[in-house]
Amino acid sequence: MKKSGNGDSAKRRLVTARVMFFILLLPLFSGMILTGCYHGEIADLAADPVDEGASDTTQDSPVNPFRLPYPVEMSIVKNVPPGLMLREGETIENNSFTEYYYKKTNIKFKVDWYASDDNYTQKLHLAVESNVLPDAMIVDEPMFRQLAEYDQIEDLSNVYNKYASTLLKEIYSSSGEGVLENATINGRLMALPNISIHADSISMLWVRQDWLNRLNLAPPQTMEDVIAIAKAFVEDDPDGNGLKDTVGLSGNKTNLYALAGIFNFTGIFAAHNAYPGLWMQDDNGRIVYGSTQPETKHALSTIRSMYASGLIDPDFPYRTEPLDLLVAGRSGMFFGPWFAPWNIVEAVKEDPAADWRPYLIADADGHYNTERMPVSSYYLVVRKGFAHPEAVIVYANQLLSDSRLPDEEYNKLDPAMIITLSPLYLTIDYADAVSRKYKELVQVLEGKASPYSLSPEMMGHYNRWLRREQRSEMNVSDWAAPHAYLYGGEIVTQQMDREVYNQFTSMTPTMEQKWDTLFKFENETFYKIVLGEIPVDSFDDFVKDWYDQGGRTIIAEIEEQLGNR
Structure with missing residues (x-):
């Protein structure tokens, strides 16, 4: 696969410039799923684990959207906060959260590697370039589209239709902004997208x-x-x-x-x-x-x-x-x-x-x-060839139900560590979730x-x-x-x-080559203006130079891509 050598750095800088870095770091409150009295699917349907080979015999049988009938190991990678302190006896791979989700879903998460912030981004880009991917991972939009273009990720259309819970489908369909369409390429659902919260x-x-x-x-x-x-x-x-x-x-x-x-x-x-x-x-x-x-x-x-x-x-x-x-x-x-x-x-x-x-x-x-916010900024994707892509759907169903109707076992988990230690954390919520919750609380407080x-x-x-x-x-x-x-x-x-x-949240060829330099130029100019190191009118010179150094070409490429969609 051929790509510009500056692509990783450019994409990383673009992510920093905008919002894409933020979803994985959002505090618990923004990631919590809209709560309510939803009981339709959260009954205990768990089946006893069976040999993995038995999965072929269940293809035409009713499925449990919250638990696989056989143990599945799924490798992932993690972005963890620097200096993370864990409880004694816990690791990134084996902790109260991974144990909880294994018990609930029959999915054993194996952490191929973990890193923090820029080191994580660099390692992730290297993994994609080398095509040495975990079974599932969460990526930003430029990487998602790159993975799809080079046929590195699974089509999730069939497993989504078969395994997605009623609630998961309801939230995606009611987003009103074509969230699933944003993760659909050539008629195929290639990822589970996050839903950005308007608030x-x-x-x-x-x-x-x-x-x-x-x-x-x-x-x-x-x-x-x-x-x-x-x-x-x-x-x-x-x-x-x-x-x-x-x-x-x-x-x-x-x-x-x-x-x-x-x-x-x-x-x-x-x-x-x-x-x-x-x-x-x-x-x-x-x-x-x-x-x-x-x-x-x-x-x-x-x-x-x-x-x-x-x-x-x-x-x-x-x-x-x-x-x-x-x-x-x-x-x-x-x-x-x-x-x-x-x-x-x-x-x-x-x-x-x-x-x-x-x-x-x-x-x-x-x-x-x-x-x-863009409709979506992050995408949960599955490696092409992974034998059990349905596992990510089952996991997403459980993650969603835990946030709406947590049971006693889930409530024992440390809420401050939900985003950090949940194997794969993706915000799936109603776009107006905060307004809904505010009105719900006020109704009660006002009697x-x-x-x-x-x-x-x-x-x-x-x-x-x-x-x-x-x-x-x-x-x-x-x-x-x-x-x-x-x-x-x-x-x-x-x-x-x-x-x-935002009219464009992906990458163009020139952005891959020049965005890192352009953003650095912008950031330095803006700070110098604010700190009084250069006149405010230096902004006009910045605009001219920005266009001359690649901005004009980037805009033309964006308009071409938007015109082709």
Whole structure:
């Protein structure tokens, strides 16, 4: 198989630029499946394990969508957090989660190898290039399409039709955006795709409400309000300690923008109707790159002005962990998604009086803007020639049912390790899951529905909310989930005036060769502008050079590919 030698690096950089890295790292809350009273298929249909050779005799028999009638070994690879600490006696391959899923599904997961972050990406690309693949793995869209093009993965059409649970089919079919079609090539289903959660796209401003109250400030609505509040947080001693030791807005040295990112400035870009990193259509229907548009220049100018005025954490370009400022009680605002409370639990643990509330920030015309997640960003694929492709369908069925109606055995698993140690973790949920869960919880809190109508997941969050309100238990772990759903969830139910979708999420030949260089050029230019190292008008030179160094060719290739679909 021939490919550019720079392809791996380019794809890895593109993933970093956009959202594709994020799904595997999403906190538990975003990956949990929409809960509800679904009982249709979760009966115990388990059959006694039989010799693997017996599988041929069951082809025309009714199947159990949650358990194979014979033991199957399936090799996988894992992306694990660096410095991961496991319980004594557990390994990446043998732990409480792999044991649980073996018991439930009859699938024994064998981990061929594991690595972290960039090392994982490099090893995965090398495995694909060498055609030394595990039996199943989760990949991003460029790699998925490459694997399909070179006939390295199995057609799942038949096993999906035969083994997929009613619930799995229901969620995929009700997505309303052709999710399965996105994983279908030449009429064949070549993967199980994730379903992106709409709510994850919206960047909102999380603010210390207690600081606003202490300084008698109104909640923010516009960027002018954000700037004014940041100034007050820096100058007016919002924590009341008599020192000027607080910052207005936190930042992130890793990226200035990232969909579903935290501590970055995605919300400021949205408030300028700017969408850096996005392939979008202009008024004439032509493809343009959001990072080269005038609105992005305006947003960078605002961020630069705030940084120069000391309204943004002056050390954000060098700060390793932005959360440290919150834990120390020194930061009053940050941009992040609805699920940010899970990310800042340590800060609330240090200061239980910290009252974080989210707000949408409008543009100059009073409009609320957001980019929307791609329909799918990740794909669960099966190696071509694997004898039991139905195993991934059975596993997905069980993963889904566990999230909706967890049994006592599942509830004993460590919820903080679900994404890390589940053999293959893929988000399959209703696209509007967060809004549904918010409305479900509010109905009960307002007395319009019985608590017994809640799903197991939401019943847990309801009980956490009651404990916090009644102060019967001061457990900080009770804070994050209900806070995220009741406040972040309320924000995402608001009507957005402008929702912009990425028009292209794959790769072109020139992107494989040049994207790494182009993205590095963009990132360095943007940071230099924000830090005041070069003038804002250097943006115009960047745009010209970006087109000359390959951007013009890439856009032509994207338009050609889109025209051929």
